[in-house]
Amino acid sequence: MNHQSATANVSGRHFLQERMMLSEQEYLAQYDASRYASPIVTVDSVLFSLWQEQLCVLLVKRANHPQKGWWGLPGGFVDMQQDATTRDTALRKLREKTSVDPAWLEQLATFSGADRDPRGWSLTTAWYALIAAETCKAVSDDVSDACWQPIEGMAQRTDIAFDHQHIITEALIRLRQKTLYSLLPVHCLPAEFTLTQLQQVTELILARPVQRKSLIRRFEASAMFEETGESVATGARRAKLYRLKPGSDMHNFSRNLMVED
Amino acid sequence: MNHQSATANVSGRHFLQERMMLSEQEYLAQYDASRYASPIVTVDSVLFSLWQEQLCVLLVKRANHPQKGWWGLPGGFVDMQQDATTRDTALRKLREKTSVDPAWLEQLATFSGADRDPRGWSLTTAWYALIAAETCKAVSDDVSDACWQPIEGMAQRTDIAFDHQHIITEALIRLRQKTLYSLLPVHCLPAEFTLTQLQQVTELILARPVQRKSLIRRFEASAMFEETGESVATGARRAKLYRLKPGSDMHNFSRNLMVED
DNA sequence: GAAATAGTGTCTTTTAGACAGTATCGG
DNA sequence: CCGATACTGTCTAAAAGACACTATTTC
Numbered sequence: 232m233n234h235q236s237a238t239a240n241v242s243g244r245h246f247l248q249e250r251m252m253l254s255e256q257e258y259l260a261q262y263d264a265s266r267y268a269s270p271i272v273t274v275d276s277v278l279f280s281l282w283q284e285q286l287c288v289l290l291v292k293r294a295n296h297p298q299k300g301w302w303g304l305p306g307g308f309v310d311m312q313q314d315a316t317t318r319d320t321a322l323r324k325l326r327e328k329t330s331v332d333p334a335w336l337e338q339l340a341t342f343s344g345a346d347r348d349p350r351g352w353s354l355t356t357a358w359y360a361l362i363a364a365e366t367c368k369a370v371s372d373d374v375s376d377a378c379w380q381p382i383e384g385m386a387q388r389t390d391i392a393f394d395h396q397h398i399i400t401e402a403l404i405r406l407r408q409k410t411l412y413s414l415l416p417v418h419c420l421p422a423e424f425t426l427t428q429l430q431q432v433t434e435l436i437l438a439r440p441v442q443r444k445s446l447i448r449r450f451e452a453s454a455m456f457e458e459t460g461e462s463v464a465t466g467a468r469r470a471k472l473y474r475l476k477p478g479s480d481m482h483n484f485s486r487n488l489m490v491e492d
Numbered sequence: 493m494n495h496q497s498a499t500a501n502v503s504g505r506h507f508l509q510e511r512m513m514l515s516e517q518e519y520l521a522q523y524d525a526s527r528y529a530s531p532i533v534t535v536d537s538v539l540f541s542l543w544q545e546q547l548c549v550l551l552v553k554r555a556n557h558p559q560k561g562w563w564g565l566p567g568g569f570v571d572m573q574q575d576a577t578t579r580d581t582a583l584r585k586l587r588e589k590t591s592v593d594p595a596w597l598e599q600l601a602t603f604s605g606a607d608r609d610p611r612g613w614s615l616t617t618a619w620y621a622l623i624a625a626e627t628c629k630a631v632s633d634d635v636s637d638a639c640w641q642p643i644e645g646m647a648q649r650t651d652i653a654f655d656h657q658h659i660i661t662e663a664l665i666r667l668r669q670k671t672l673y674s675l676l677p678v679h680c681l682p683a684e685f686t687l688t689q690l691q692q693v694t695e696l697i698l699a700r701p702v703q704r705k706s707l708i709r710r711f712e713a714s715a716m717f718e719e720t721g722e723s724v725a726t727g728a729r730r731a732k733l734y735r736l737k738p739g740s741d742m743h744n745f746s747r748n749l750m751v752e753d
Numbered sequence: 754g755a756a757a758t759a760g761t762g763t764c765t766t767t768t769a770g771a772c773a774g775t776a777t778c779g780g
Numbered sequence: 781c782c783g784a785t786a787c788t789g790t791c792t793a794a795a796a797g798a799c800a801c802t803a804t805t806t807c
Contacts, residue, residue: 262558262611269530270570272615297523309531309604311613317604341602341617343570343578350523352572354533354617356602411746427759445796447760452795467758468804485672486747486768486795688786706769708787713768728785729777747768747795 270343271353274320275306275395277402278333280364280379281419286435287364287379288399289328293392294376297349303392304399305377306355321358328377329367333360334418339402347394359402361418410436411487414453417475423459425470426450437489445488453482531604532614535581536567536656538663539594541625541640542680547696548625548640549660550589554653555637558610564653565660566638567616582619589638590628594621595679600663608655620663622679671697672748675714678736684720686731687711698750706749714743 278289290302305328306321314320318336325333336358343354364379385391385399409415416432417424426447433441450456450473457476462469539550551563566589567582575581579597586594597619604615625640646652646660670676677693678685687708694702711717711734718737723730 265529267532267569268526268572269533270572272530272533308528309613309615311529311531311606315605317602317615338601340599341578343617344576345572352570354570354578354615356604356615356617425759442797442799443759444761444798448795464805465758467756467806468760470759484795488796489746686786703770703772704786705771705788709768725778726785728779728783729787731786745768749769 271348271350272309273306273348273353273355274309274317274324275304275355275357275398276321276325276336277304277339277357277359277399278325278329279359279361279382279402279406279419281432281435282364282379284435285381285383286432287381288385288402289377290380290391291328292376298392301392302380302388302390302395304357304395317356318358321356321360325360329362331362331367333362335361335415339398339405342394342398355398357398357402359405361406361415363419363421365421407437411489412484413481414449414455415481417456423461423472423474425463425465425472427465427470439489441488449484449488452484455479455482532609532611533570534567534614534616535570535578535585536565536616536618536659537582537586537597538565538600538618538620538660539586539590539623540620540643540663540667540680541623542693542696543625543640545696546642546644547693548642549646549663550638551641551652552589553637559653562653563641563649563651563656565618565656578617579619582617582621586621590623592623592628594623596622596676600659600666603655603659616659618659618663620666622667622676624680624682626682668698672750673745674742675710675716676742678717684722684733684735686724686726686733688726688731700750702749710745710749713745716740716743 280287280289289305291305293299293301293303305324307324309317309320310323314323318338321336322332325336337360339357339359341354341356343352345352347353347355382399382403386396388396391399406415410433414429416436417429419432419436420428426443429450430441430443430446433446455476456473456479459472459474461472463472464470541548541550550566552566554560554562554564566585568585570578570581571584575584579599582597583593586597598621600618600620602615602617604613606613608614608616643660643664646657649657652660667676671694675690677697678690680693680697681689687704690711691702691704691707694707716737717734717740720733720735722733724733725731
């Protein structure tokens with residue numbers, strides 16, 4: 232085997248490599264994602280708030296097909312130009328409806344399947360969020376396509392699009408679970424709030440009374456809040472106002488409030 | 493206005509409806525999902541088990557681009573023909589590697605973004621699973637592309653594809669959290685197991701000792717298990733064997749084992 | 754001062770932590 | 781009988797439940 236044939240051999244191998252063993256860069260240069268069939272990808276959010284003394288979610292009357300005219304969760308397609316992640320998609324869609332960012336936004340789960348959307352095999356990454364209803368004027372004031380609808384009776388409704396009823400149920404389960412071991416419900420309240428308000432949201436979320444004393448003990452132990460110095464008169468003795476300490480994370484307790492039924 | 497013109501009017505309106513106000517059926521008939529650009533959709537699983545006295549995850553040497561030769565999670569594209577949901581995709585991909593279904597499989601979260609896969613804007617629904625390593629022969633016996641790799645040191649590795657290191661970290665956080673308030677670790681054990689084995693998995697997952705007495709109290713309180721009647725000799729006094737009671741769900745305790753650091 | 758709402762004190766209950774004590778086995 | 785592993789008893793500790801009590805405000 233002379234030098235010439237060895238070189239030929241090497242370049243022959245190199246040629247093979249180009250055909251059968253592409254480099255990473257070559258592979259990526261020729262890759263075209265649009266050649267492959269792929270599910271319909273959307274993002275939906277379950278936005279909770281307190282509205283008219285009730286725990287509500289924000290629903291939107293669907294302006295377009297499919298399921299035009301039905302009530303659905305605020306959401307839509309990922310915009311690969313605008314959105315860095317599906318979290319951005321969720322925030323963008325919520326901002327369109329409320330004109331502000333929610334105080335809390337966390338991923339719930341991804342729901343998928345061939346039957347959940349009549350357009351075909353689809354997948355939605357669902358988020359759940361909390362906001363103080365009074366901070367988003369757009370929703371509460373306008374005669375709009377988006378409005379707060381009570382959680383109570385939600386499971387019996389027949390005018391909810393896709394599997395959004397199921398997603399709302401799962402979001403409520405998650406919100407209730409978190410309420411048992413954190414003070415998450417504060418994010419349904421305005422920036423300054425009283426302990427009584429916190430107790431009320433907590434009771435509305437859990438749909439049962441909670442011991443005020445237990446709540447106060449947790450409130451103090453969390454070290455998440457500070458007095459504003461102000462107080463409000465809600466009938467009799469004035470109630471102290473509290474706010475979130477800047478930069479404090481949600482505290483998780485190591486045991487649940489009340490044992491589940 | 494005679495009968496003739498009224499009819500013309502109606503069919504004129506109907507024509508308008510076809511152009512501007514499609515019915516749901518008409519809309520669906522003309523809908524073509526493939527016209528819209530959409531993210532790359534995959535499913536990945538973090539399969540945990542006990543192997544050689546260590547908590548391990550199943551990693552697969554990537555046979556194809558991108559990131560060929562790197563270690564990644566078992567997973568892949570959704571097959572819209574075969575898979576009813578992404579759960580089926582996860583199970584199918586795990587079965588290919590282990591030839592059995594995991595004892596536990598639960599959705600972790602969905603990770604998305606423009607940068608996590610070099611092919612473009614992508615989204616993966618990640619699951620985490622538990623299995624007894626001894627039940628899946630294919631993995632442990634063969635010189636295969638899939639093998640158990642210890643969790644310890646995983647965060648320092650530089651040979652893990654995509655954001656799979658991050659996904660593994662999140663899965664471990666979730667597994668540890670669940671271990672604090674349930675007996676989930678039993679699903680890393682064979683169908684019949686001793687309390688000492690359960691204690692060992694629990695300690696490996698949490699990376700710290702647990703009070704055997706606390707574990708036994710929970711074991712009994714859960715009512716999830718029954719004695720097999722058999723026992724095994726592991727050196728000295730024989731240890732009783734237990735199995736999951738058929739049809740029993742995972743019990744969640746209302747407080748955590750040990751307070752987090 | 755009565756009524757109402759806000760907030761505190763304190764005893765009980767539940768369940769984990771700690772660890773000493775007993776049981777069963779092989780040698 | 782010794783050592784080792786499996787299992788139990790029981791006291792302590794932490795935090796929630798229950799509820800009576802005090803404080804502040806309006807009328």
